[in-house]
Amino acid sequence: MLQGHQSWIFQSKPVILSSATVGGPFEARGNLANDFDLLYGDIWLEQDSFEKAEKKMLEDACDTAIKKADIQKGDINFFLAGDLMNQLISSSFSARTVGVPYLGIFGACSTSMEGLALAAQLVDSGAAKYALAGTCSHNSTAEKQFRYPTEYGSQKPPTAQWTVTGAGAAIVASSGNGPRVVSATIGRVIDMGISDPFNMGAAMAPAAVDTIEAHFRDLQINADHYDIIATGDLGQVGHDIAKNLFKKHGINVPESKLTDCGLLIYSKDQEVMSGASGCACCATVTYGHLLRRLRAGEWKRMLIVATGALLSPLSYQQNETIPCVAHAVAIEQ
Amino acid sequence: MASKAKNKKLTPTQIEYQTVAQAHEPPRPVLKNVLRAFFIGGAICLLGQIIQTFFITYFKFTEKTAGNPTSAVLIFISVLLTGIGVYDKIAQYAGAGTAVPVTGFANSIASAALEHRTEGLVLGVGGNMFKLAGSVIVFGVFAAFIIGLLKWAWTALGGAA
Numbered sequence: 001m002l003q004g005h006q007s008w009i010f011q012s013k014p015v016i017l018s019s020a021t022v023g024g025p026f027e028a029r030g031n032l033a034n035d036f037d038l039l040y041g042d043i044w045l046e047q048d049s050f051e052k053a054e055k056k057m058l059e060d061a062c063d064t065a066i067k068k069a070d071i072q073k074g075d076i077n078f079f080l081a082g083d084l085m086n087q088l089i090s091s092s093f094s095a096r097t098v099g100v101p102y103l104g105i106f107g108a109c110s111t112s113m114e115g116l117a118l119a120a121q122l123v124d125s126g127a128a129k130y131a132l133a134g135t136c137s138h139n140s141t142a143e144k145q146f147r148y149p150t151e152y153g154s155q156k157p158p159t160a161q162w163t164v165t166g167a168g169a170a171i172v173a174s175s176g177n178g179p180r181v182v183s184a185t186i187g188r189v190i191d192m193g194i195s196d197p198f199n200m201g202a203a204m205a206p207a208a209v210d211t212i213e214a215h216f217r218d219l220q221i222n223a224d225h226y227d228i229i230a231t232g233d234l235g236q237v238g239h240d241i242a243k244n245l246f247k248k249h250g251i252n253v254p255e256s257k258l259t260d261c262g263l264l265i266y267s268k269d270q271e272v273m274s275g276a277s278g279c280a281c282c283a284t285v286t287y288g289h290l291l292r293r294l295r296a297g298e299w300k301r302m303l304i305v306a307t308g309a310l311l312s313p314l315s316y317q318q319n320e321t322i323p324c325v326a327h328a329v330a331i332e333q
Numbered sequence: 334m335a336s337k338a339k340n341k342k343l344t345p346t347q348i349e350y351q352t353v354a355q356a357h358e359p360p361r362p363v364l365k366n367v368l369r370a371f372f373i374g375g376a377i378c379l380l381g382q383i384i385q386t387f388f389i390t391y392f393k394f395t396e397k398t399a400g401n402p403t404s405a406v407l408i409f410i411s412v413l414l415t416g417i418g419v420y421d422k423i424a425q426y427a428g429a430g431t432a433v434p435v436t437g438f439a440n441s442i443a444s445a446a447l448e449h450r451t452e453g454l455v456l457g458v459g460g461n462m463f464k465l466a467g468s469v470i471v472f473g474v475f476a477a478f479i480i481g482l483l484k485w486a487w488t489a490l491g492g493a494a
Binding site for chain 2: 048049050051144148149150151152153154155156157158159191192193194199202205206237240241244245248271274321
C-alpha cells in the first residue's frame with residue numbers, strides 16, 4: 001500500500017523464507033567469510049570465462065536459497081534479478097537455468113533492494129506466493145566492462161572501490177517463518193555532479209541520504225525506529241559524506257546505527273581503498289551477515305539502503321556526470 | 334577533479350556538494366607516488382642498462398644495436414609478469430614507475446589480449462589487443478610527424494642539423 005509519496009507498507013508482512021550467499025576467494029579472506037553459504041577458492045569457478053563464473057554464482061545462490069526454503073523450483077512464481085553486465089546476461093542466463101518466470105531489473109548496485117522491494121510488493125499484493133530476488137557481480141567482469149583489463153597495471157586512487165565477487169538471493173513468501181519485509185522506499189535518481197568513476201561513494205551518498213530521509217518522512221518515523229541502518233556500498237568516502245549530509249539536514253542518525261555493507265565485508269588488511277562495491281556487496285552482506293544477526297535476535301528492525309551508480313563506460317567517456325539511486329527496504333524480526 | 338568548463342553546467346547546489354565531497358576525499362598521496370615511481374621506474378631502467386651491458390659485453394652488440402634485444406627482454410619479462418597476474422599488483426605500488434617504461438606498454442597490450450581471449454582469437458584478442466596501446470601508437474606517430482616537420486623546417490631555414 002502506498003504510504004506518503006514514494007513508500008510502500010506491506011500489510012501482510014511478507015516473509016523472507018530463506019536467503020543464500022555465494023562468494024569468491026577474496027571474500028573468503030574477508031571479515032564475513034562465515035556468513036557465506038558457499039565460497040569458491042578460484043575466481044574462475046572452473047568456468048571458461050569470468051562472465052560464466054558470475055552467472056554460476058547466481059545460479060548457486062538461487063539453488064541454495066530454494067533448498068534452504070524447502071520448496072521446489074516450480075513453487076516459485078517469479079524470479080527478479082539484475083546485475084552489472086550489459087543486457088543483464090548474468091541474470092537472464094541464470095533465469096534460463098532456474099526456469100522460473102523472470103523479470104530482469106537494473107538498478108546497478110541498488111538492484112538487491114530493488115529486487116527485494118518488488119518481490120515483497122508482488123507477494124503482498126497477492127500477485128505471487130513465492131518470489132525469488134537475486135543479484136550478482138564479479139570483480140573481473142566489472143573491471144573489464146567499466147574500467148581496464150584486470151591485469152592492466154593502473155594505479156587506483158584512494159577513493160576507488162573493490163567490486164565484490166559474489167551473489168545473493170532471497171525467497172519472499174506470503175507465509176512461513178523468518179524475517180519480515182515491512183516497508184520499502186523507492187528512491188529518486190540524484191545527480192550531484194560527480195563525474196569521477198573512481199569516486200562512486202561520493203556520487204552515491206546524496207542518493208542514500210535522500211532515500212533515507214524520504215523513508216522517514218513517508219512513514220513519519222525517525223532513526224530511533226531502527227536498530228541498524230545499512231547503506232549498500234558507499235565505502236569510507238561515501239559513508240563519511242552521508243553522515244555529514246544528515247548533520248547538515250538536521251536529521252539525527254546516530255553514528256552507532258549507521259553502517260555500510262561496503263565497509264563490513266573486507267578486513268582492514270585487504271587493499272580495497274575506500275571499500276567494497278558491486279551488486280553483490282549489499283546482497284551478500286544483507287542476505288548473509290545482517291539477516292543472520294537479525295534472525296539471532298541481535299536486532300529487531302533494520303533498514304537496508306542499497307545504493308547504485310547508474311553510469312556506463314560510454315556515459316563517463318562522454319563526460320556525463322553520474323546519476324545515482326538508492327532503494328530502502330525495512331526488515332523486521 | 335571536475336574542470337572549470339564542466340563546472341559551468343552544474344547547478345549551485347551541485348557545485349556546493351563538490352566542495353563537501355572533496356573535503357571527504359582522501360587526497361592522492363602525490364609525494365609517495367612520485368617517489369615510488371622514481372625508484373621503481375629507475376630500477377627498471379637500471380635493469381635495462383644491465384641487460385644492455387650484458388649484450389654488449391658477451392654478444393658483440395654495439396651500444397646502438399643492443400637497444401632492440403634489451404627492449405625485447407624487458408617486454409618479455411613484463412608480459413610474463415602480466416600473464417602470471419602480478420604486474421597489476423606491482424603497478425598499484427609503483428604507478429608511473431611501471432607505466433612509463435616499455436614494460437607498461439607491453440603490459441597494456443598483454444593484459445588486453447588476455448582479457449578478451451574468451452571472445453575468440455580474431456574478434457577478441459586481435460580486435461582488442463591495442464585497445465589501450467592504440468592511442469599511444471596514434472599520438473606517438475603523430476607527435477613524431479610534427480617533430481619531423483619542425484626539424485625539416487629548422488634545417489631548411491639554415492639551422493644546424
